[in-house]
Amino acid sequence: xxxxxxxxxxxxxxxxxxxxxxxxxxxxxxxxxxxxxxxxxxxxxxxxxxxxxxxxxxxxxxxxxxxxxxxxxxxxxxxx
Numbered sequence: 001x002x003x004x005x006x007x008x009x010x011x012x013x014x015x016x017x018x019x020x021x022x023x024x025x026x027x028x029x030x031x032x033x034x035x036x037x038x039x040x041x042x043x044x045x046x047x048x049x050x051x052x053x054x055x056x057x058x059x060x061x062x063x064x065x066x067x068x069x070x071x072x073x074x075x076x077x078x079x080x
Contacts, residue, residue, distance in 0.1 A: 028074070035069035 027036050045060040052058040066073050 030067035030070060030072055030074055032072040033067060033070040035067045037068045038065040038074065039068050040064070041066045041073065 028038075029036055030038075041064050042061050043064060045062065047058040047060050049055055049057045064073050
């Protein structure tokens with residue numbers, strides 16, 4: 001069996017862990033109602049057989065965040 005290389009070579013120092021205080025970060029708010037709590041929801045796309053790798057119709061799920069107060073699917077998080 002071959003050896004597994006460690007993430008850092010001998011003689012190198014490991015970087016210090018990053019410490020983040022969540023209270024100092026901005027919170028994402030719903031564009032519609034300014035709510036700060038979200039559920040994860042799925043939108044499922046159908047991939048036609050001629051576009052799928054298997055040659056059969058397939059499903060392609062995508063996760064989004066929905067405000068639990070007004071049910072708006074937020075656009076802030078889902079932009080790419």
